[in-house]
Amino acid sequence: DAGVIQSPRHEVTEMGQEVTLRCKPISGHDYLFWYRQTMMRGLELLIYFNNNVPIDDSGMPEDRFSAKMPNASFSTLKIQPSEPRDSAVYFCASSYVGPNQPQHFGDGTRLSIL
């Protein structure tokens, strides 16, 4: 079975540029999560969706960050304008509904803002 697919795997761009990260969840999963991981702050939940609807975006750092899920098989996380402090590994994960259902993670996008 195909897992969660993220693209690109690596992104290097200059400060001020727009960055778009993409995620394809596992087919049939009801929930989609975006995380950010850094050495200083660890794993942070940014936003998550249930059936394509954003449920909680309280982890989004600021208005420069936005996320969409136009359909059940695709989500984007956009940063505009990007700043060096946004450099991190961004993970997408998906799961079925139900408290005993585990998350399945993608391999992440390593983002470097110069």
Next chain:
Amino acid sequence: AQSVTQLGSHVSVSEGALVLLRCNYSSSVPPYLFWYVQYPNQGLQLLLKYTSAATLVKGINGFEAEFKKSETSFHLTKPSAHMSDAAEYFCAVRATSGTYKYIFGTGTRLKVLA
């Protein structure tokens, strides 16, 4: 609110020795607990999950965890460490009401010494 606490951000063991990674949870209702492993440059992978069917849960790669309600613990163990076990390990609990989001511990980095 539910939470998990991982004691020890770094643990070192010798190859062949017992691995013990600690996780304590805080929950007013029966929790749904997970252990994940993250190898360098990869996403988090599910090791095992507790679903109340049995207090001793066996996972992949020879790991197991025991749910102890009296101690509010879900410690991860492996009888004999292998060099390939070097990774970061995360304990997590899934919220059981309302949001269904996951709460992760801060992680424990396991180092295996030759």
